[in-house]
Amino acid sequence: MSRALAFLFVLFLPSLAHAAEAEGEDDPNDDVRPIQYASVEANAIGPAVDRYGGQVQVGVMGPLTLVGGMSRIESAAVSGWAVEVGSRLFFGLAPRRADGSRIAHVFMACSFLADDIRVGDTRGERRGVALDAGVHMRIRYGFYALGGVGIAHRSTDLVIPDRLEGMKTTPRLLLALGWGF
Numbered sequence: 001m002s003r004a005l006a007f008l009f010v011l012f013l014p015s016l017a018h019a020a021e022a023e024g025e026d027d028p029n030d031d032v033r034p035i036q037y038a039s040v041e042a043n044a045i046g047p048a049v050d051r052y053g054g055q056v057q058v059g060v061m062g063p064l065t066l067v068g069g070m071s072r073i074e075s076a077a078v079s080g081w082a083v084e085v086g087s088r089l090f091f092g093l094a095p096r097r098a099d100g101s102r103i104a105h106v107f108m109a110c111s112f113l114a115d116d117i118r119v120g121d122t123r124g125e126r127r128g129v130a131l132d133a134g135v136h137m138r139i140r141y142g143f144y145a146l147g148g149v150g151i152a153h154r155s156t157d158l159v160i161p162d163r164l165e166g167m168k169t170t171p172r173l174l175l176a177l178g179w180g181f
Contacts, residue, residue: 067109135148
């Protein structure tokens with residue numbers, strides 16, 4: 001566990017440096033992240049791949065947010081819980097609205113993955129990391145849509161009969177609907 005935390009710290013170090021640099025910028029109208037304080041997201045396509053859950057996102061400083069999520073896995077081959085903890089680093093996109101806020105932001109994310117799963121009568125764990133990139137688009141009244149792609153790498157000692165669930169490295173498709181304040 002301590003190796004995973006050290007790995008995440010090394011991955012987040014450039015994000016923290018960029019966030020500190022962005023805080024010192026002079027333009028007060030330049031919103032560097034799409035949410036001011038926190039947001040709640042629901043995974044829009046999760047049920048299509050037998051996952052049900054969502055995330056909470058908390059603005060830390062500048063363009064940096066921390067994200068934590070939990071999902072229930074209920075497929076024919078695997079059942080259990082999946083937890084994801086990581087950060088998102090945002091970059092603003094033009095155009096701006098009349099009030100000066102940005103309509104969309106591009107993000108990069110890095111996450112630690114921990115799954116507590118059951119394959120048949122055998123219970124076990126999967127651990128890994130994920131790297132994602134995507135777009136965060138404001139809709140109205142704090143609502144937004146988030147979409148992106150990524151890759152996840154997990155390792156486990158369990159034998160998983162399902163081809164997709166049993167792969168160590170898998171692609172990720174992100175689609176979430178959220179509300180932030």
